[in-house]
Amino acid sequence: MEKKLPTIKEIAKRLNISVSTVSRALHDHASIGLRTKLQVKKLAEELNYVPNQTAIFFKQRKTFTIGVVLPNLREEFFSSAISGIEDTSFDNNYIALIGQSHDKLEREKTIVDTMKKHRVDGLLVSISKSTNTIEHFEALEQFNIPVVYFDRVPDAPNIHSVWCSLYHSSVGAINLLASKGHKRIGYIQGPSTMNIKNERMQGYQEGLKKNKLHYDESLVVTSDLSADSTQAAMEKLLSLKNKPTAIIAFNDYVALDAMQFARQKKIKINKDIVFVSYANLPVTHYLETPPMASVEQFPYEQGVRAAELLFKLIENKTAEETSPFENVVLYSELIIH
Template sequence: MSVKPTTIKEIAKLLDISVSTVSRALNDHPSIGLTTKMRVRKIAKELNYEPNQRAIQFLQGKSHTIGVILPELSESFFSAAISGIEEIAYKRNYTVLLAQSHDDADLEKVLLEKMKTQRVDGLLISVAKTTINFDHFEALNRLQIPIVFFDRIPAIKNIHSVASNLETGTYEAVSFLLKKGHRTIGMINGPTNMTSSAERKNGYIKAMTSHRLKYDPSLMIHTALTEEDTIQAMNTFIHHKRKPTAVVTFNDYVALFAMRYARSQNLKINKDIEFVSYANLPIIEYMENTPIASVEQFPFKQGQKAADILLDLINSPKPDNSTEQAWYKVVVESELVTGKNK
């Protein structure tokens, strides 16, 4: 048989005091004397009183919950980012509601609606690679639900974001290969609609031109980051008239696909062809052959900074129409990690 939870009204009746006095006593309000506070807390403990969180949230206008939408939790990068987000959220007494878009733009839109229904106070989002229309994010802004994008940032103005500097990371990666003597370097990049793909491309071009080498567009292949697309890209490089001696891959998973295919074509990894990737994930320690270098993007730090910004936005006064919105644009510097210092 279920027992109804004790209410503030019942405590007030037992002590013959007002409901507002009980409420203030339980919340340690300075207007309530110590004796009254002790009496109220004693009765509340005896009756196993639990605060009505829904009522508290209604009065505060907050759910103390933040939503997180990311592509794939199974990827080590996003798992690390979530750990950083949770660390900050829990320290500041917020709950994290997590959802995965599985890199599906339509599912991303559905999840955004569900987050609204759950009345989250704000959202952290890493955009799906298939997302090319951003209207669903604009609609959330109109409702004054703050959003902070991290890692995968949409190509729209006036947003809060936290991301790694992939342009400088790519410049370092390509320069590293050039210093090793490579002159024909391929890149397996991501979809053209992703800003992170553009940053990689810009870094690649800057590195090549700064070393007085001409940029060859045929050595830059944009893919959907699948194993099938990676194999096609590698096949193109292997049969290219300027066969690359090194390849920069979008991330460590793409590097894994690329190296596996290269081996199947009787190429010796790190002898016939060398690879540099991104993310420096734990997975590379278990590869039969590892990339000679990987661009560390610090996902845990990105998650921490994104969560901190979001919670600051949630707990700051909402800007009125006369106040110009300040936009957070946080860049986490990347770092090239080579085989010697992994």
């Protein structure tokens, strides 16, 4: 039996007053007498009345819900980010809907569609690897749904975004390595399909230049981030006549895979080859031979800032102000282990 929940109407009927009076009484409206207010509240309590938010959402045209779409919740980076998003949402009385694109454009589109249907008040997005168009996000403008991109930000004008700049830390990594005497510095880069700024590479090149080191293309290899691919990339580096003595890895996982492979090849980590990587995952602190340094990208903080920006946009929207495009840049930090 789908038993009906108590409504405002029910209360009105029992008390023989009108629904509007009940509604106002519940909201402590000034025009309702004290006696009535108390009566209404008492009965509401007794009946276990809870306002039907779906009705309210519908009427107010506001859901206090935001959508978060990102590639994969299992990646520590994203789960930290969403943790920040959830905390911020909680503080602002919003709640978050989640969707994983699994790096598939089609799925990303479906999710956006679902969230649109659910009439989210705003959207937080970290785009998938295969996202080569952001039309599906831009279409949300029609619906007055602001979008804030974070971390994996599309390279497009007129967007709101929060991301973490890796440029100076990348330069810093090279400085660090150069100061230790390294001259041959390899770089395992990520897949090129990613439609985002390539600050790691820019920093790498700039760092080399600053330290008067030669940029050698053979020292740059690519991994699709899978273990196999990373191994293949390492193999290339290790087969060079002039091997690198230091390697910068796209992220900690790549570094871990690379280090494991190196160990198999009887190479001593932090002696024969040192590593620097990105992300600064907590686990690296437990390693006996951790990467020499890691670039912290503050995922939690990014989540917080992105959510804050989104809420600002949502408020502004209601206030009928058009806000200019805002792009928040956090600065990564090179953490030396």
